[in-house]
Amino acid sequence: MDPLDRAQVLLLCDLCQKAPLQDHCELCQINLCKACVGEHLSDSSQRHKVVPYKHRTSTPNYPKCPNHTQKHCELYCEKCDIPVCSTCISLGKHHGHEFKDILQKPSFMKEFFTTDLEELEKRILPTYEEISSDLYSEKVKLEKNYEKLTSAVTKQGEDWHREINIIVNKQKSEIDEMKTKKLAALNKQEKEIKQITSEVKQSILDLKKILVSNDISLTSGYRSRNAEFRSLLPKVNVSLPSYSPHQINTDQLHQMFGSLSALSITTEEHGYTMKTPEAVSCPPVKPLLDEPELITTIDTRYKLSLYSVTCLNDAEIWTCGLDKIMKLYNLQGKLLKSIQTKSGDTPQDIAVTRSGDLVYTDSKTRTVNIVKNKKIQEVIRLEGWIPINVCSTSSGDLLVTMVSDDDNEQSKVVRYSGSTEKQTIQFASEGKPLYSSGNFTKYISENRNLNICVADFKASAVVVVNQAGTPRFKYTGHPSTKKGSFGPVGITTDSQSQILTADCDNNCIHILDQDGQFLRYIGNCGLKLPRGLCEDATDNLFVTELNSGKVKKIKYM
Structure with a gap:
């Protein structure tokens, strides 16, 4: 966990909006304080199931029956292709029809x-x-x-x-x-x-x-x-x-x-024809070097931990660490620009958009911000969630990893177009969480094939889903790695759709192919506590070292 204090937001009752919530009605999906529980239960027109908030479970949101307003449709008529309630069935209108559980x-x-x-x-x-x-x-x-x-x-x-x-x-x-x-x-x-x-x-x-x-x-x-x-x-x-x-x-x-x-x-009549999707051209194959080469070392002079690095272009990199300043360097180590966060707090992560603007997450204010012409604009403000890491996609969207305010029990990835939420990725098809709980780093990157790759440090795994959010694979380290000793932090992808993740527990970089198969390590460049990763346009790798304040440029293809 990053050594940052996390202020907790007090969650309030959905009815009175004044008192702290303590209970939850699973059938009505509403949060209640002790004083409002009685008022809620007094509504006898609905069924209720009130439990302590921490013991709540996910209750299916069955649709109401359009013909019998007091009933919920828990079955689905295969022949009529509509949801039905028990009363619909008892009246004989669907006699001889086959039914399925609507949850299927x-x-x-x-x-x-x-x-x-x-x-x-x-x-x-x-x-x-x-x-x-x-x-x-x-x-x-x-x-x-x-x-x-x-x-x-x-x-x-x-x-x-x-x-x-x-x-x-x-x-x-x-x-x-x-x-x-x-x-x-x-x-x-x-x-x-x-x-x-x-x-x-x-x-x-x-x-x-x-x-x-x-x-x-x-x-x-x-x-x-x-x-x-x-x-x-x-x-x-x-x-x-x-x-x-x-x-x-x-x-x-x-x-x-x-x-x-x-x-x-x-x-x-047939002047127009439906467009056929074009095949995506594959980039030329670049073989991996037998021995990766350390090209240069950039001393950022961060006195505290150095977290993240992102390329502005092939000659300039943005960095951030455990202070309120984000710094732009050239490859000779010259400081070109400094930007202080709007809140004065530490930026959690940084990224560069397709148009070259700097984006950073601020966990204290629960915001995602963009820097345009040295002016900071708030793009996203979260309620009930804390942003952690961020990346910019090929389409110009932002992908943000975040944890919930309720003791960080939930984690998810959300896609934004500007300030508009477009997609949430949180659960596998069987309803199990895709990502670990807790406010740990969850660096994120998008692959050339539009897969979404998250380095889940607490879970000791790289979790990859496709563009729709469907799980593809989970990488938990090379078989030779001792169980539990794989510590993925920074993550990036290259022109070959290969996935690279920094392993801070073993002072190396793991290189995987686009299907999660281990290819090789980068471990011969004197890396010490590697953390943030990024790639430039020509597949050069940049790695931050957490405690040394240095960024290393490595050629591996």
């Missing part, structure tokens, strides 16, 4: 939800976004074409005398009318495409919410719209007219001035 539904529906989500994200949404882009290009092309038409007509009119001005103005008016009609047709389809795109994005958000939620009412109420979204709109084809000027003949002005081709707007 999420498990057998998860694959369906995942398939829908994958198609929405990788095929349907990209298709509509591509159509929107094409429509915009069509509008730009249309604008340019009509600019040329207007210029041609204007030039022809300047060559003629006053008596043909009426014809010039008339044909300009025809052009504007045609342009308006064609733009109207394109704008109409663009509006329809944007509406469908918005609905696709909402379906994606709904499915992600279902996948991380235990709320049965959400899963039972889900209806797929993928088939609807697959039916693409007919494509609007807008032909571009041309202008054909004639030689000036005053006797035949109307006939010879020139004419515009007829306006043509048609629709093509």
